[in-house]
Amino acid sequence: MRKIAILGLKGGIGKTTTCVNLGAALAQRGQRVLLIDTDTQANVSLALGVTQVKKSLVDVLMRKATAAECVLPARPNLDLIPSDLGLFKAQQRMVLEVAREEIFTELFSDLVNYDYQILDCAPSASLLTINAVAYVEEVYIPVSMEMLALAGARQFMAYLRSISRLLGRGAAIRLIIPTFFDARRRVSAEVLSSLKADFGDKVTFPIRIDTSLSEAPGKGKTIFEYAPRSRGAADYAQLADIVAQLPPLTPPVNGTPSNPRAD
Incomplete structure (x- = not known):
């Protein structure tokens, strides 16, 4: 079973959109997928139309x-x-607990029979985020095509390294996912180029800007249900292909996957 956290310290970069539509794309391929919403806004439920x-x-x-x-x-x-x-x-109660950074690992132990678990994380440096990093093996970071988002991604890498030092281990940063890419805007090309210069082959192809991606959550639908022929559907289907084809992580040494981090 692969455990993935969708992370970022800035809001509005497409974390929930990526969590929901990547999960949906993998599920359509016959994979058993569990989405875990660790954000107080509960946007995953809204995006899937789950009200009960x-x-x-x-x-x-x-x-x-x-x-x-x-x-x-x-x-x-x-x-x-x-x-x-x-x-x-x-979360306030978690602060008082022993081994508070690894509560997810303890409490999620009965979640079995899945091919993927994908955690949607809040845009904050919180105890919930630390628990997510401690629990998963893989981190994916969406970055919108804005200079501030690029700066936020660089800051977040430093934050993840500090979490890894705190835990004595950490999840592998496997993918940087450019979002809200608009080929008509020069800033999109500039941010994408900077991401590739900073993070190399961890950077995926961009998720293009698409009104359907913004509209679908309001209808409680995935992009594949709301606009199956849209650019957004094509891009998230391609992202799912990339995720499915990623090679297995190197077996951990002292609990830490030995694949390169964002060092």
């Missing part, structure tokens, strides 16, 4: 339910552990 939520990640963190009890079916092969605003309170 009785138990959420909050119940898991408050020890009121197991993770498996909070799983909701969202689409064929695609399940969800939703979030809600109570995550603020749950």
